[in-house]
Amino acid sequence: MRVIKQRPMNWIERLYIFEAIRGLWTTLKHAARGLFRYETLPTISYPEGQPEIRNTYRAKHRLMLRPDGTPRCVACGMCAAACPAHCIFIEATQSDDPRIEKRVMRFDIDHLTCVFCGLCVEACPVDALRMDTKVISFEHRTREEFVSHLFDLTNWDPKDYPNDPQSQVAPGGTKNAEALKVWGMEVK
Amino acid sequence: MLALIYFIILGVIAIGSAFCVLLSRHPLYGALSLVLSMLSLAGIYGLLASPFIGVVQVMVYAGAIMMLLTFVIMVLNGARDSKTPMFDRVSLFVVPAVLVLTGLVGFVLVRSPIAFDSTALRGSVKLTSETLFNVAQTGPGYFILFEVLGLLLLSSMAAAVLLAKKRLGSVDSDNAEDK
Amino acid sequence: MDIIESRTWIEWVITIAKFAFCFVPVLYILLLIPMERRGAGFMQDRQGPNRSYIKIPYFGKIRLLGYVQNFCDGTKLFFKEMFAPAGVNKFLYYVAPAIPFAIVFLSPCVIPWFGPMVFDWGGKAVRISGSIIDSEVGVLLLFGLSSLSAYGAVLAGWASKSKYSFLGALRTSSMTVSYEVCLGLSMMGILLLAGSFNLTDIVSWQEHHVWGIVAQPVAFFCFLIACIAETGRAPFDVAEGEPELVAGYHTEYGAMQFGLFYMGEYSHICINSFLVATLFLGGYSVPFITTETMQAHMGGSLAILCGVLAFLVLAFLHMIYRYSRKLKATNLTHRFEVLREYSLYKICAWVAVAVLIALGVCSWFFYNPENFVVNGFAVGSFATAVGTALIHLLVLVVKSVMFCWVWIWVRWTLPRFRYDHVMHLGWKIILNIALINLVVTAVVAKLVGGN
Numbered sequence: 160m161r162v163i164k165q166r167p168m169n170w171i172e173r174l175y176i177f178e179a180i181r182g183l184w185t186t187l188k189h190a191a192r193g194l195f196r197y198e199t200l201p202t203i204s205y206p207e208g209q210p211e212i213r214n215t216y217r218a219k220h221r222l223m224l225r226p227d228g229t230p231r232c233v234a235c236g237m238c239a240a241a242c243p244a245h246c247i248f249i250e251a252t253q254s255d256d257p258r259i260e261k262r263v264m265r266f267d268i269d270h271l272t273c274v275f276c277g278l279c280v281e282a283c284p285v286d287a288l289r290m291d292t293k294v295i296s297f298e299h300r301t302r303e304e305f306v307s308h309l310f311d312l313t314n315w316d317p318k319d320y321p322n323d324p325q326s327q328v329a330p331g332g333t334k335n336a337e338a339l340k341v342w343g344m345e346v347k
Numbered sequence: 348m349l350a351l352i353y354f355i356i357l358g359v360i361a362i363g364s365a366f367c368v369l370l371s372r373h374p375l376y377g378a379l380s381l382v383l384s385m386l387s388l389a390g391i392y393g394l395l396a397s398p399f400i401g402v403v404q405v406m407v408y409a410g411a412i413m414m415l416l417t418f419v420i421m422v423l424n425g426a427r428d429s430k431t432p433m434f435d436r437v438s439l440f441v442v443p444a445v446l447v448l449t450g451l452v453g454f455v456l457v458r459s460p461i462a463f464d465s466t467a468l469r470g471s472v473k474l475t476s477e478t479l480f481n482v483a484q485t486g487p488g489y490f491i492l493f494e495v496l497g498l499l500l501l502s503s504m505a506a507a508v509l510l511a512k513k514r515l516g517s518v519d520s521d522n523a524e525d526k
Numbered sequence: 527m528d529i530i531e532s533r534t535w536i537e538w539v540i541t542i543a544k545f546a547f548c549f550v551p552v553l554y555i556l557l558l559i560p561m562e563r564r565g566a567g568f569m570q571d572r573q574g575p576n577r578s579y580i581k582i583p584y585f586g587k588i589r590l591l592g593y594v595q596n597f598c599d600g601t602k603l604f605f606k607e608m609f610a611p612a613g614v615n616k617f618l619y620y621v622a623p624a625i626p627f628a629i630v631f632l633s634p635c636v637i638p639w640f641g642p643m644v645f646d647w648g649g650k651a652v653r654i655s656g657s658i659i660d661s662e663v664g665v666l667l668l669f670g671l672s673s674l675s676a677y678g679a680v681l682a683g684w685a686s687k688s689k690y691s692f693l694g695a696l697r698t699s700s701m702t703v704s705y706e707v708c709l710g711l712s713m714m715g716i717l718l719l720a721g722s723f724n725l726t727d728i729v730s731w732q733e734h735h736v737w738g739i740v741a742q743p744v745a746f747f748c749f750l751i752a753c754i755a756e757t758g759r760a761p762f763d764v765a766e767g768e769p770e771l772v773a774g775y776h777t778e779y780g781a782m783q784f785g786l787f788y789m790g791e792y793s794h795i796c797i798n799s800f801l802v803a804t805l806f807l808g809g810y811s812v813p814f815i816t817t818e819t820m821q822a823h824m825g826g827s828l829a830i831l832c833g834v835l836a837f838l839v840l841a842f843l844h845m846i847y848r849y850s851r852k853l854k855a856t857n858l859t860h861r862f863e864v865l866r867e868y869s870l871y872k873i874c875a876w877v878a879v880a881v882l883i884a885l886g887v888c889s890w891f892f893y894n895p896e897n898f899v900v901n902g903f904a905v906g907s908f909a910t911a912v913g914t915a916l917i918h919l920l921v922l923v924v925k926s927v928m929f930c931w932v933w934i935w936v937r938w939t940l941p942r943f944r945y946d947h948v949m950h951l952g953w954k955i956i957l958n959i960a961l962i963n964l965v966v967t968a969v970v971a972k973l974v975g976g977n
Binding site: 197 | 564568570571574747849853856857858860936
Binding site: 375386398405410415417418421422471472 | 662663666667673676677692699700706723
């Protein structure tokens, strides 16, 4: 065990008054900064100014797509098992592709229950689930709207992820209709 | 004329709240009535052109002493509503004493009716201090009395502290004090 | 009737108009609350409340630099439901908040707001004192009243029938009693030097000798600390310390009853800062200039006053311009709205600067008491007296606002003392220092040969 021994106060510090004046000087400096250099305050006035969100920030989920436009998800259920909040609901169905056993029929994430821990991303064996959408505000009118379905999760635009080559090869977004054509898969 | 009206108002408040002190069932109400009574007395002092005495009345009695008294009542009584009976055995002595006192004061007032000029300054800061401390003018009587009173209060305070210490008593508490 | 006819009508008008000063502490609340909230924000590197606004045509949302928050808070408190918890002592519960607030209106009576106005009115020499009550016991009256205001807290605590409130009330009463003593004793030195209880006399003594803070620096610190303790604010807010007592004596209060306590506290700060300014900082007296000099050069004094005010407004304008430049460079989505809002401030400030400069120039070149004649009635000395009073009042306000800032500053800097530490500080340190200071002052004053 490490014991941190504090230096005993010397008599000037024990008088308190001088230390109090030192503290007053510190707060005065800060107050002057607020008054004369208002824009240097670290506060972001939120709805008008947006915070800078980094790539590693755990925001809303998205499902990665294969180059042909179908979700990468193999419906293994690892994410749902890893989820501490039990907010992922997966229904699997048989895949039409002979190389793949299952494909996902329903993939719901309840963002009211989600704790944004990122364990589902860690658990995914095929890197289908990511949390890099930088969407941090969830505004809906009903509880049901907070549940993201397969369509929400796959409906992202490759242009938003210019630095990620894997996102570029997938058609994504509006091209899901093509996926339906190729795979006969219904994307909700 | 105006002074008389003020005097009547303040006098009625003073006497009424003094009665409240006697009749109130809860000690805290009694104390509050006493504060009110003292405040109106201070007003009467002010009317008598003695602002210094009036202000000291407010500051010392209404402000400090009654505050301490309220403190004591609250500490001893707690937040409980302990109702004391309006009359008990002590009243046997108090009621005659009040009557006798009233009679005496009334007698004195009737015998020597006070007729004074209310505009003459008599309790100002300067006059009060001269009466107390100007030995050449009034003799050393007041001065010595003042100092002796201070000593008396000091000794009574020391006695109170001593009594409280004895009540605490044990050796441990003394040691704790030393540390 | 003879009492009315014994004075000229102008005396009566001024005497009655002086009662408006009773409302100064209440007006100071409007100043102190935004000062406290935004000041606290700045000290903690926050922005403070700045979102509430009034919408006006063309300029859009006017936020007055966060000042509108005041009115929102007030409105909220005012329209909240007033209710008493079960089991309280109804009468005292409702009466208690009114006590400190009522005393707030009485306390400004003895503070000298300006020097005695001496002027000539139709060949009659008129002298009007600067305080509402020119009593020889002045400052003692103030202390008497402020010691009474603690009854509000005590009764509130007792009437609430809650343990937290009750303990808060006990602490308030004991703090009041102990710090009144320190307050009185630390003040005695300056009273001794001035030889009077009357605050006008004390100020005029300081004007002709030195300021109290120079003559009595130790007493000044003791007095300031005792004053802060007496208002019951941090670091001495043991009576309402949140970690121990929820909110102290006003735990059970809500809505405007709480608002009255809140306003009473701020007004108490105002009164005490006026008192400190009056006793130790020369009150209404202008630094380095005697009233006589000022009155001899009234036009110049008024011009300098206008110049100082114009400089302050220009500094404000500089701040606004600087910040709008910085704001334009950001990518905040509401920056154009804010810039439009600022344009209103710019217009107002430029108008103010123009008016002030015009007034200053006019008073510098054209002020001449000989010229003031109304109905063949020379009122030049009256105009000079009014100008002096105005300058005095502004100086006093500036000094007191400075001390109000000290209250806020100390509150947001120092951590709360423990209760026994507060008592230790009061009885064992400040009281002793004040006593020693008093004795030393008395001896020195006697040796130097004052009175």
